[in-house]
Amino acid sequence: MPSRTAGQDFLKGLWQENPIFRQMLGMCPTLAVTNAVINGIAMGLATAFVLIFSSFLISLIKKLIPNQVRIACYVVIIATFVTIADRFLAAFFPPISKSLGPFVPLIVVNCIILGRAEAFASKNSPGRSVIDALGMSAGFIMALLILSSIREVLGSGTFLGYRVLGGWFEPWVIMVLPPGAFITLGILMAISLQLERKKRER
Amino acid sequence: MSLSSRMVVVLTGVGLLSGGFLASVGILTKDRIALNKKMEIERAIVSVVPGSVAGETLYEEKEFIVYGGKNEAGDLQGFAIYTSGIGFQDKIVLMIGVDASLSRLNGLAVLDQKETPGLGAKITDRPSFLVYWENKDFTRTFSLRKPPAPAPESLSASEVNTITGATISSEAVLSIVNAAREKVRALREEGKLALGGPHAE
Numbered sequence: 001m002p003s004r005t006a007g008q009d010f011l012k013g014l015w016q017e018n019p020i021f022r023q024m025l026g027m028c029p030t031l032a033v034t035n036a037v038i039n040g041i042a043m044g045l046a047t048a049f050v051l052i053f054s055s056f057l058i059s060l061i062k063k064l065i066p067n068q069v070r071i072a073c074y075v076v077i078i079a080t081f082v083t084i085a086d087r088f089l090a091a092f093f094p095p096i097s098k099s100l101g102p103f104v105p106l107i108v109v110n111c112i113i114l115g116r117a118e119a120f121a122s123k124n125s126p127g128r129s130v131i132d133a134l135g136m137s138a139g140f141i142m143a144l145l146i147l148s149s150i151r152e153v154l155g156s157g158t159f160l161g162y163r164v165l166g167g168w169f170e171p172w173v174i175m176v177l178p179p180g181a182f183i184t185l186g187i188l189m190a191i192s193l194q195l196e197r198k199k200r201e202r
Numbered sequence: 203m204s205l206s207s208r209m210v211v212v213l214t215g216v217g218l219l220s221g222g223f224l225a226s227v228g229i230l231t232k233d234r235i236a237l238n239k240k241m242e243i244e245r246a247i248v249s250v251v252p253g254s255v256a257g258e259t260l261y262e263e264k265e266f267i268v269y270g271g272k273n274e275a276g277d278l279q280g281f282a283i284y285t286s287g288i289g290f291q292d293k294i295v296l297m298i299g300v301d302a303s304l305s306r307l308n309g310l311a312v313l314d315q316k317e318t319p320g321l322g323a324k325i326t327d328r329p330s331f332l333v334y335w336e337n338k339d340f341t342r343t344f345s346l347r348k349p350p351a352p353a354p355e356s357l358s359a360s361e362v363n364t365i366t367g368a369t370i371s372s373e374a375v376l377s378i379v380n381a382a383r384e385k386v387r388a389l390r391e392e393g394k395l396a397l398g399g400p401h402a403e
Contacts, residue, residue: 035319069209073216080220084227091231094238101316155320173367176320 006131013135020143020185021192025111030144031181033103037160040148041141042096046089046104048137050081051113052130059121059129074117075108082107112136143188150184151175243297246311247271247282250299254279261394268386268395271299278302281395283386284313287378290370292316294325298382300340304390307338310379315371322371331372334362335379343380346372 019025029047033039054077058065065073086104089097097104107113116136121129152158155175157165174180203211247257251271260281261268267284283298294315299308312326324330338344339359347357349366357363364372389395 065212066205066209068205069213072213076213076216076220080224083224087227087231087235091234091238094235094242098314171320173320177318 006128009128009131010135010138013132013137013139014142015139017136018139018143018192019112019115019136020140020147021189023112023115025115026140027185029103029106029110030147031178031185033100034144034148034151034181034184035155035176036099036152037145037148038096039099040144042089042093042100043103044137044141044144046085046100047107047110047112047140048133049085050078050107050110051116051137051140052133053081054078054113055116055121055129055133056126058117059124059126062122070122071114071118074114078113078117079108112140146188147181147184150188151180155180242313243269243284246284246297246313247299250297250309250311251280251282252299252308254282257282260396261389266382266385268389270395280308281386283382285378285382285385286314287374287381289315289325289374290317290322290368294371294374294378296375296378296382298379300386304387305339305341307335307340307379309336310375317368317371322365322368324365324368325371325375331363331365331375338362340383343383344376346376 013019015022017023020027020030026047029043033043054074057077058074082105085107086097089100089104116129116133120132124132149159152160153164154172155177157163157169157171172180175184244257247269248254248271251257253273254271255274256272257269258272259267260270265286269282269284271279271282273279280299280301281304283300284295285298286293286295288294292315294317295313297311297313299310300306301308310332312332315323315325317323317325326332334354334357336354342360344360344362346364347361349364354363362372362376386395
């Protein structure tokens with residue numbers, strides 16, 4: 001599993017260690033905000049911002065932090081960046097901030113971020129930590145994008161707010177409701193596992 | 203340095219730095235966030251009071267504000283009532299537009315809601331809900347028509363539709379509007395709604 005090159009550090013987040021499909025981390029925001037593509041993108045970017053900066057900072061000061069209080073320190077650092085992201089969205093993108101509701105503050109407890117801090121940033125150099133965070137963010141955004149595209153198109157007949165399916169299409173309301181999130185995620189998970197199995201057989 | 207004092211120093215340091223940093227971010231974004239709120243309210247007033255370009259606070263109490271919508275000359279074009287009530291899961295905040303004689307409801311704007319996406323959240327959707335609240339009789343209590351709702355024109359002047367699958371949200375909006383209606387009429391009788399009145403800014 002330990003990767004050697006920067007490319008590997010980045011790429012593992014996209015597939016091998018994809019936070020959603022492989023590590024099954026950050027399920028709460030994944031399921032909750034993917035009812036529209038714009039929400040998925042905004043949540044992905046906000047999480048990426050927090051993940052990249054907190055990974056960098058944690059990796060930078062990892063030697064100063066006593067082992068016993070490391071989790072507390074990580075949480076404070078993560079919470080700081082989350083609050084910055086939250087205020088920034090409220091100030092400059094009020095509609096997005098409104099539709100994400102409580103889920104931006106909840107990035108604090110998103111396991112992807114604490115997970116990367118604990119599993120990677122606290123053991124590797126700042127540079128590699130940033131690359132790792134970039135890869136994980138890209139994987140997370142990709143997963144949210146796939147999930148929210150399927151849910152918005154089927155659940156509202158729109159993509160990014162634009163109507164893509166004609167008037168004949170009766171939206172499957174269940175897709176924008178919580179059950180739709182679980183169903184979609186389950187099917188995607190099955191597909192990704194099947195692909196992985198095929199790859200291994202070859 | 204002993205381990206325990208190092209833990210105290212590091213945690214305090216991290217906490218202080220983050221606190222200081224957040225305080226400055228808070229100061230930097232505070233005005234902008236307040237401005238966004240103000241602009242949202244102003245936009246809602248203009249949208250529910252036709253002919254108005256600005257709003258003036260005429261009466262204010264907790265969670266209930268009556269704005270007067272004014273045209274460029276400063277004449278009263280109608281009232282915009284900022285009010286809220288409990289929806290399915292959380293507060294629904296509405297701006298209700300009424301004409302100057304309190305006899306006609308111009309329309310509603312939803313300022314905030316956390317109803318179920320795809321169901322109750324349709325209260326923000328014009329074709330399926332808000333259009334039924336336009337140009338209605340404000341002299342009588344409103345009532346709901348169960349779905350399937352006919353065309354907006356075929357409902358009576360005090361009747362509005364219910365969203366299929368979201369009766370609770372529809373009823374919540376109904377009761378918020380009816381309560382606001384009672385309240386604003388009472389205020390009118392007490393003579394508290396006039397431009398440049400004691401509560402004017």
